[in-house]
Amino acid sequence: MIEEKHRLSLIWLVLGVLLAGLGFVHPTHATSPDSVHYLRMATDFRTYDGAFPPGYPFLIAFISYLTQLPVLWASKLVNWLALGVSGVCWARRIGSGRAAGLLALWLLPGALRVAAYTWSETVFVVLLLEVVWQAHSVWYWQGNTTDSGWASVQLAGLAVALIMVRYVGLFVLIGLAGLIIGYQPKGSLGTRMLGRANANRRGLTWALLGAGVGVGLLLVFNYTSTGHWVGGPRLAPTDPWPQLLKITALGFANEVFLYNYRPGVNWVGFGLAILMQGSVCLFLYRNLNRRFRWPPITSLATWMAATGLLYWLILITLRILSPFDPLTERLMMPGSHCVLVAVVLALGQSQHSMMSKSPERAEIRTNPS
Numbered sequence: 494m495i496e497e498k499h500r501l502s503l504i505w506l507v508l509g510v511l512l513a514g515l516g517f518v519h520p521t522h523a524t525s526p527d528s529v530h531y532l533r534m535a536t537d538f539r540t541y542d543g544a545f546p547p548g549y550p551f552l553i554a555f556i557s558y559l560t561q562l563p564v565l566w567a568s569k570l571v572n573w574l575a576l577g578v579s580g581v582c583w584a585r586r587i588g589s590g591r592a593a594g595l596l597a598l599w600l601l602p603g604a605l606r607v608a609a610y611t612w613s614e615t616v617f618v619v620l621l622l623e624v625v626w627q628a629h630s631v632w633y634w635q636g637n638t639t640d641s642g643w644a645s646v647q648l649a650g651l652a653v654a655l656i657m658v659r660y661v662g663l664f665v666l667i668g669l670a671g672l673i674i675g676y677q678p679k680g681s682l683g684t685r686m687l688g689r690a691n692a693n694r695r696g697l698t699w700a701l702l703g704a705g706v707g708v709g710l711l712l713v714f715n716y717t718s719t720g721h722w723v724g725g726p727r728l729a730p731t732d733p734w735p736q737l738l739k740i741t742a743l744g745f746a747n748e749v750f751l752y753n754y755r756p757g758v759n760w761v762g763f764g765l766a767i768l769m770q771g772s773v774c775l776f777l778y779r780n781l782n783r784r785f786r787w788p789p790i791t792s793l794a795t796w797m798a799a800t801g802l803l804y805w806l807i808l809i810t811l812r813i814l815s816p817f818d819p820l821t822e823r824l825m826m827p828g829s830h831c832v833l834v835a836v837v838l839a840l841g842q843s844q845h846s847m848m849s850k851s852p853e854r855a856e857i858r859t860n861p862s
Contacts, residue, residue: 500589500590500593501580501584501589501592501593501596504580504593504596504597504600505573505576505577505580505596507600508573508576508596508599508600508605508608509573511600511605511609512569512572512573512605512608512609513569515605515606515609516566516569516609519609522565523569523609523610523611524565524610524611525610525611525612527545527612528568528610528611528612530544530545531545531549531550531553531568531611531612531613532550532553532564532565532568532611534547534550535550535551535553535554535557535564535567535568536554536564538550538551538554541718541719542719542724542725543715543718543719543721543722543723543724543725544724544725545613545659545724546656546657546658546659546660546711547657548613548616548654548657548658549571549613549616549658552571552616553567553568553571553611554567556570556571556574565611568611569609569611571616572608572609572611572615572616573608575615575616575619576596576599576608576615576619578619579595579596579619579622579623580592580593580595580596582623583595583596583622586626587838587841591837591838591841594837594841595834595837595838598830598833598834598837601833603747603748603822603826603829604826604830606822607822607823607826610823612823613658613659614659614823614826614827616658617655617658617659617662617827618826618827618830618831620651620654620655620658620662621655621662621665621800621804621827621831622797622830622831622834623651624648624651624652624655624665625793625796625797625800625831626793627644627647627648627651628648628665628669628697628700628796629793629796630644631644631645631648631693631696631697631700632672632693632694632697633693633791634689634692634693634696635689641692641693641696642696642699644696645696645697645699645700645703646700646703648697648700648704649699649700649701649702649703649704649707650703650707652665652666652669652700652701652704652707653703653704653707653708653711656704656707656708656711657711660723661804661807661808661811663708664803664804664807665800666701666704666705666708667803667807668799668800668803669697669700669701669704670701672697673694673697673698673701676694727814727815729815729816730816731812731813731814731815731816732816737812737813740812740819740820741809741812741820743819743820744819744820744821744824744825745820745825747820747821747822747825748822748825748826748828748829785839785840787839788838788839792838792839793838794835794836794838794839795835796835797831797832797834797835797838798831798832798835798836800831801827801828801829801830801831801832801835802828802832804827804828804831805825805828808820808824808825808828
């Protein structure tokens with residue numbers, strides 16, 4: 494039986510082998526036209542046109558410089574290192590065992606494909622999870638004021654880093670602003686708790702303002718460098734509503750059934766995928782519905798799930814306003830990953846709650862012999 498402290502390292506090493514193997518055997522070394530764009534910027538930053546933010550190409554160029562690897566393989570190393578850093582950070586917060594469960598989500602076919610490609614989504618998802626953790630920490634901060642201020646600075650920096658990897662990261666600023674505006678403190682909290690809640694709200698507000706300044710500087714840099722705020726016009730006439738509904742339905746079907754449908758695909762395979770996934774859902778419902786309870790709205794799991802839903806909402810809105818790619822697993826995956834992380838956190842919390850309430854488990858904990 495592998496010890497918990499080694500399980501995390503083992504999963505990370507397996508991911509490294511898989512990412513390297515998929516990169517070697519793929520005809521284009523797991524690259525796409527977007528990948529070529531990233532690699533060209535990493536090779537010569539003078540080709541920067543603002544179509545993609547500069548964060549991911551900068552990381553590739555930095556790792557390539559440190560390791561002297563070609564930018565193609567440096568990009569694979571960037572993704573793998575990002576997963577390792579994420580695993581270490583979460584192990585310090587929730588323990589190596591549960592962190593291994595979070596890292597194992599990257600072994601799912603859709604997530605593994607995204608991580609294998611030279612795409613910015615891997616780094617984006619890692620940063621997104623950090624932003625949610627930090628925002629949750631600031632909102633429910635119970636420490637001293639000095640540390641609270643530093644936590645707000647960290648949140649602002651993470652939010653800016655997220656947007657420097659993908660422009661859609663701006664959605665977290667929308668979420669934070671909505672949280673601040675919609676917050677209504679309860680009068681029953683008491684003077685001390687009410688003061689703490691208002692102080693935490695101010696901390697989140699300062700983080701939002703700091704992130705706004707950072708994003709403003711990025712946009713000014715884009716405009717002075719390319720003549721456009723975000724790489725050219727983004728809004729244009731898009732597909733008719735029936736087609737948009739079909740794109741959205743297929744996007745969610747791909748995520749729910751873990752089957753990347755494409756037009757002209759074999760419907761028998763798609764039907765089998767639906768049957769298999771439905772069986773898994775039925776099994777989980779029959780075995781967890783009496784014991785599993787979703788944690789309260791204040792839990793990190795709920796915040797993760799809400800973040801995934803908000804991401805999907807913003808993504809679909811953008812797709813309505815701009816005719817970019819269909820809602821493939823690459824675009825949908827950040828929302829799906831947040832929801833899956835929420836489920837893993839909720840299951841771990843529910844299991845801990847059941848163990849705490851069980852006399853037998855309490856006996857085991859207090860009398861290991």
